Amino acid sequence: MTALLELRGLGKDYGARAAVAALDLDVAEGEIFGLLGPNGAGKTTTISMIAGVVAPSRGHARVAGHDVVTAAFAARAATGVVPQDLAIYDELTPRENLDFFGALYGLSGATLRERQAWALGVAGLADRADEPTKTFSGGMKRRLNLAAGLLHRPRLLVLDEPTVGVDPQSRKHIFDTIRALRADGMTVLYTSHYMEEVQALCDRVAIMDGGRIVAHGTIPELLAGRAGAAALVVEIELAGVVGDDAIGAALAAAAAHGEAARDGRTLRITPVASVGAVIAAVEGAGVAIAALRTHAADLEAVFLAHTGHSLRDG
Ligand SMILES: Nc1ncnc2c1ncn2[C@@H]1O[C@H](COP(=O)(O)OP(=O)(O)O)[C@@H](O)[C@H]1O
């Protein structure tokens, strides 16, 4: 099966800086694909190229086989974009907003009415359709933003950080909506810097940092890491007064069993298949262990393992 979204060497430079280096990625029809990365990773730039609003510096993006540059009209018709910055008009009601977006997509008459009713229902705004949008909460505005991206029933729905600044109820509504749309056959590209969201929602994930994809796969594949089994994060606090040389030796020994990072006298190793092997390695380096903690690897740990820095600090 060919992918609904194909990126081939897609990149964007701003001045001398590559905001996106050269992405290769396939998103299959019917999956929820997550693009996870800290602020500045290049998620919005990538989405903007897919949406046809930023011209690529190199490479290609195709939606449903249509190149976003050379077949822009057809590519756009297959793509619904829900931008990170709200794209709705505060002075208009939801219905008036959707009139406006419907016209952009070339919808009118009975088709527009039918799509409007559907999108308002999906967004949970059917009973608020004629109230001024400026009176809405952040979460309601986010949901209207989503309705606007859905109006033309795109095959590919692209959501850029759709839960930033929303209340838990709207967040749950957005999640439920995405799952229902996928059950209905829609393909979803979801960007976020919240690893919990991506872990809960997405079938496959690409982890981005500094304009590059540093890892990609299904959630179980990413969490398994090198070991191929359910992996752990191991934190080891070293005992007593140990010098930098000894800590360095312990870190090097631990690094044979996973990505190892040091924070003061604590070593953090992930992904780890055998805790016993890590303990033996550290003690074998001549350093005593004062305390040891383990927890199941999450996407945060995967990010750390691939980049050497934390997703949260990003
Ligand atoms: N219009 C622009 N002009 C110059 N630099 C930009 C522009 N848009 C984004 N960048 C830079 O490109 C990098 C990636 O940004 P962005 O795609 O917004 O990342 P993300 O959405 O993952 O936070 C950042 O360093 C950002 O400052």
Ligand SMILES: [Mg+2]
């Ligand atoms: Mg962004």
